[in-house]
Structures are given as structure tokens and as C-alpha cells.
Amino acid sequence: MKFDIMRDRLLAGLNDVMKAVSSKTTIPILTGIKIDVTHEGLRLTGSDADITIQTYIPVEEDGEQLMNVSATGSIVLQARMFNEIVRKLPTNEVEIEVSAGFATNIRSGKSEFHLIGLDASEYPLLPEVAEGRQFSIPTDLLKSVIRETVFAVATSESRPVLTGVNWRILDNELICVATDSHRLARRKIQLEQLPAEINSVVIPGKSLNELNKILEDTTDLVQIALTNYHVLFKTDDVLFFSRLLEGNYPDTSRLIPEEYKTNVTINGKALLQAIDRASLLAREDRNNVVRFETLENSTVEISSNSPEIGKVEEQISVENLEGESLKISFSAKYMMEALRAIDGQDVIIQFTGTMRPFILRSIHDDAILQLILPVRTY
Amino acid sequence: MKFDIMRDRLLAGLNDVMKAVSSKTTIPILTGIKIDVTHEGLRLTGSDADITIQTYIPVEEDGEQLMNVSATGSIVLQARMFNEIVRKLPTNEVEIEVSAGFATNIRSGKSEFHLIGLDASEYPLLPEVAEGRQFSIPTDLLKSVIRETVFAVATSESRPVLTGVNWRILDNELICVATDSHRLARRKIQLEQLPAEINSVVIPGKSLNELNKILEDTTDLVQIALTNYHVLFKTDDVLFFSRLLEGNYPDTSRLIPEEYKTNVTINGKALLQAIDRASLLAREDRNNVVRFETLENSTVEISSNSPEIGKVEEQISVENLEGESLKISFSAKYMMEALRAIDGQDVIIQFTGTMRPFILRSIHDDAILQLILPVRTY
Incomplete structure (x- = not known):
């Protein structure tokens, strides 16, 4: 195997396949990146047995010559080392040559690395994926x-x-x-x-x-x-x-309730920030719980307290508040993650009482649904 | 104590004093930030007993009112919590009020925090620094x-x-x-x-x-x-x-040699990058050692080898090479840190033999001198 290639392209491909390589693998060859070179191009493969990532660099792309192949072949090179070497090479041209015994030379400018590679035929095969499905x-x-x-x-x-x-x-x-x-x-x-x-x-x-x-x-x-x-x-x-x-x-x-007793329409971003503030005190406790209470005048109160540090209270105006009044407690972390997933739009929160799961949806569509189980504190 | 202040200014001051506060302190009051308010302004103090940082925010600056003081006083508030609360407040106006028993209210918009502060009179005094020296x-x-x-x-x-x-x-x-x-x-x-x-x-x-x-x-x-x-x-x-x-x-x-046997003038950046590449293989070994060898034709060679992984060699042209030929080994880390301190200019490296300390200087001035002890490998 012998070829030269533009360093930037090789590096971009390596960056992707490196995401599959784990330093914790128990399969030695998976600490390496597999390099397959044909006259059409170069394929890089990285894997941790659960995830496998392949990238492909063609010899020529949009009329631009990305690599020159003198001899085809395959080799496995230690992933972290190979990636760092390529990243630090002095010029944008890299020549890679594999000779007998998997001895690999990497040349760029006046810099020359000699690495001992591994036999590519020992690298696991990819799963076969049928065309139909x-x-x-x-x-x-x-x-x-x-x-x-x-x-x-x-x-x-x-x-x-x-x-x-x-x-x-x-x-x-x-x-x-x-x-x-x-x-x-x-x-x-x-x-x-x-x-x-x-x-x-x-x-x-x-x-x-x-x-x-x-x-x-x-x-x-x-x-x-x-x-x-x-x-x-x-x-x-x-x-x-x-x-x-x-x-x-x-x-x-069947976890998702079909009837609701309290419906709140509220600005998702304002609620997220209030919960974030309340969680500053809540997270000192083990369970990171904040309280949510409906008040008169289209207002809800978010609060939290930590006996040793202090407490926090905040009122938020809501767009709409229907149904029974409610006091409920829940994980600030779950609520913030759900609100971030719905992403800043006005949200509808629908409750079925203090101890039943409640759901969050965007007012605009039903495509995203978030459900949270409350925590018993009242 | 009661005042209101622009949140951004308070936060900038907190960011500086937080750098002195350590979570590892064994002195409980030093987990806090001391706040001193007078009619002239606000002083924040953070300390880990070794380092103490103070910042000052005046009531008025360049004609702009930064704070309003209703009542002067001092309090110590838990540093990390106070900093995070200020960072997450909903508006740029903050009101802070301390009442009996160090109970502290922090208000901004519709958000209200109640924290239990500590007695500022228990906070360590600053060292006295004489005016003269x-x-x-x-x-x-x-x-x-x-x-x-x-x-x-x-x-x-x-x-x-x-x-x-x-x-x-x-x-x-x-x-x-x-x-x-x-x-x-x-x-x-x-x-x-x-x-x-x-x-x-x-x-x-x-x-x-x-x-x-x-x-x-x-x-x-x-x-x-x-x-x-x-x-x-x-x-x-x-x-x-x-x-x-x-x-x-x-x-x-007396560590610094007075006579030199080999003088090399070389581009600092080129040498730094070559050492960095060589250290990729060197650092797999315990001691991170690279070799430096003078060759004919105004050239030096940087090399390193790790029996299990491979080796690297690189030649660099030098500006000037005088005196005895030399093979020497040294820590790649020390050499890179010294070259970074001299910062990319042409450097003179002066050697007194394989086992004696050598020095690095900029060709432009003697203000910076770096000295490194070699490692015996030859």
C-alpha cells in the first residue's frame, strides 16, 4: 500500500471515525483505525463493537485530485497516535507507505514517522444490511x-x-x-x-x-x-x-393520561428560567425538587427551599389557566430538559392531580409530547 | 444594609473575587464572599487565606449611577450560591437587603431569594501593606x-x-x-x-x-x-x-554555564513544532525524552523512538551552527515550555556537552534566559 493524500481531508475523515473508537475497548484491534485503499479512494473505519463509523475519501472530487494511489492495500494503525500524528504534520501533503511486516511510514515535509501497524484482515467485518428495509x-x-x-x-x-x-x-x-x-x-x-x-x-x-x-x-x-x-x-x-x-x-x-383536571398555557422560556433559578436552591438537596402552585389572577408560583441555605419564590403570569387549582412538586432537572426539548415556544401543561403524571406539549402541534411523574412532598 | 445595583457590574466584580474562593478551604467563613456597602460604593472580598482578591464598585462612575444605597452595612454570603443566583437573575436590577439575624433578600423582577448570611465581623482582616516599598x-x-x-x-x-x-x-x-x-x-x-x-x-x-x-x-x-x-x-x-x-x-x-562548546541559532517555531511531533512517540515512555543531534550542512535532527509503537525523525535547517558536534537528549515538555516562553523568535541554544545544562535565549535580547538539564541516554 502506498498513497499520498491532502492532510486536511484525511484529518476531517479521521475526526468522524475517531468518535467510534473507545480507549476502554477490550478488543485490541479496535484501538486502531482501519485504512483501506483502492484505486477509487480511501475508506477509514473506526469501531467500539457497538458503534462503527466509516468515512470515504475519493481519489478525485469535483475535478480536484484529493489523493494519488501508487499501490492498494489495507492496514490498521493505532487510532489516537495516528490521529495526532496527522494533526501535527508540517505540510498539507502526506505520504503513507506500508511495507513488509505492517511497517508503516508516514512522511510529510522533512518529518518521517515509522509506526508498526496491525493486520487489517483481523479487523471485524461490518454487519450486512439488507437493501429492502x-x-x-x-x-x-x-x-x-x-x-x-x-x-x-x-x-x-x-x-x-x-x-x-x-x-x-x-x-x-x-x-x-x-x-x-x-x-x-x-x-x-x-x-x-x-x-x-x-x-x-x-x-x-x-x-x-x-x-x-x-x-x-x-x-x-x-x-x-x-x-x-x-x-x-x-x-x-x-x-x-x-x-x-x-x-x-x-x-x-397507557402511561399517558386521557383526561386532565388543570390546563396551564405558559411561555416555555420564562418557565424554564424560573425553574432554573429555583433549582439553584433545590439541587443542594438530594432530589432537586421544585414546587409549582396555581394562584389567582392567571399566575403560578415556582418555589423551592433548602432548610440550611434559604428559599426562593417567583411568580409567573400564564397565558391561560383552566380547571382545578393545584400544588405539585417535580424534579427541576426533568422539567428543564422537557422544556428545552419543546424549545422556547408557548407550552400547554396538563395535570390530572398532585400525584398523577402530567404532560407538556407545544401549543402549535402534537408532534412532541413530554411526560413527567411528580414527586410527593405536600 | 439595603441597596440596589446593576446586575452586570455586580457579576463582573464577583467573577474576579470568585477566583480566590476555594471549595477546599477548611475555614468555613472563607466559603463566602464578603460584601461591604458604604455610601460611596460596594466592596467585594474573596479569599482562600493564601490569596485575597477585592473588587470595588463605586456608587457613580463617569456620571452613570451604578447603585443606590439606602442603608450601609456588611454581610458574608455563600460564594458559589450567591454568584449563581446573581448570574441567573431575570432583570439587570438587583436589590439586596439584609435584616436581623443576617437574613438576606435578593430581589430582581418577580424573583425573590432568601439566603441566610454569615456575620461579616468574623471574616479575616486583610494584611497591612506599608506605603513605602x-x-x-x-x-x-x-x-x-x-x-x-x-x-x-x-x-x-x-x-x-x-x-x-x-x-x-x-x-x-x-x-x-x-x-x-x-x-x-x-x-x-x-x-x-x-x-x-x-x-x-x-x-x-x-x-x-x-x-x-x-x-x-x-x-x-x-x-x-x-x-x-x-x-x-x-x-x-x-x-x-x-x-x-x-x-x-x-x-x-552559578547553575548557568559561562562557556559554551556548541552554539545553534534556529527558528524557535520550527523547532517547537518538530519537538511537538517527536514527543508524540516520546511521551508513551515514562520520561518523554527526545534526541537532538547536529549533522553536517547546517542541519540538526530531532528524533524519538518508542520500542512498542515506532519512531520519528525530522531534520531542520538551522540559521547558524558553531563549535563541536553534539548528540544530546532532553525532556520534550521542558523544551517546548522554554520555546513557548521565548515565543516564536529565532533562538540561540548554547551547549557545553552532552551532560551539562544548556541555555536558550532570543537572538534579540538577553532579557529571557531558559536553562534545561539534559537526560543521559547516549
């Missing part, structure tokens, strides 16, 4: 869907399936649900040409967070392909594979 | 002096006096020296009106680092006052007190 989503919409749901997955491994986001297809709708059993986030999207044969998959929250970091905020389509064990997200430059979580995702639809 | 330095020059020396202080407490920077006055020159006994940084400055009666003080490196963060990059003068136990740095807005280190600072002048 595919659909696509604009990249920016996919990023929104991830942002609006993934924060609500469980962080504890006591029920592993809850550490993922459940994607279900029902008619022409993709329904994404995350819950840690104390709160729930649900996002629905209408999509065309959804495959019928997939009912429900669970994508690890960690995978979606990494995917979100790699995707750029464009309207280009992301191709999504599903198998029983894997999901593949495909853009022009990047292939992102993730293992799916096994196990049955719980039916969450 | 003072001099001044432009702020940007003081920042340079700190940057060029403080990195070389010892991090280990085995010889506590080496964790500080030694400031000595000799005739019209201030000489600043830091050493951890493996390398040394020295900076000399000509100053006028230096006090004659101070020979030598040792300022903790940590204090200088914190001071450097607070000082802005201006040509305004910083007033410096010294006592036997403290130093005070004074700008228009900020008073910065630091305890001095006790003990005799070693005489470092």
Missing part, C-alpha cells in the same frame, strides 16, 4: 428528533432496554419514545415510504448522541436501513452503524 | 513576566520554596527566577524607581497564575507593594493580595 429523513429533522427524545433514556443499566430510544412505525408515522420510568419523551413524524415490515427497534441512546455529533445541520437526506440487530445511517460521506438493543420495549401508551 | 509595572509587561517564568516552578512540595517565583531587585533591575531543579526560567526587566530595601521575595506560582487570569492586557500600570510576608498587586478595580513563601531561595546564578 430502508427509509430516509432530512438530516436536520433527524437531529431534532434525537435532541427531543434521547435525553430521557435511562442512565442506569438495571433495565438495559430503557437506555435506548424506541422507534416504531405505525402507518405513515415514525414514533420515537424514550423513558427512564420517571419521565418520557415522545416525538412523532409523518414520513413517506416507510417500510411496513418493521414494527419496533430500540437504538442505544449513546449511539444516537454520537450520530448527532457527526451529522451536520443540513436538509440533505439521511438514508436509514434496519435489520433485526443493526441500524445503518448513511450520508454522502459517512456510514454510521449501531447495534440495536435486544428485549421488548414496554408499551408506554 | 512600592513600584509599578505596565500590566502587559507583568503578564509577560509571569508567563515567561511561572511554568518552571516546582509542582512537588518537597522543597516548598521552589513552588514560587523568586523576585529580586538588583540596582535598577527586577530579576524573576523559577526553577524546579531540572530547568530554570529567568526574566530580567529594567524598571525605574525600584525600592532599594527589598532584596528577595518568593511569590507562590499559584498566586501568579491566578493574578494573570484577572489582569487585562493593557498598558495601564499595576502598583506592587511588598512586605515581609505579603505582596499586593493593585489596579484601578482590583486589589490582589498574596502570601509570600518563606525560606531562602537558592542562588541559581
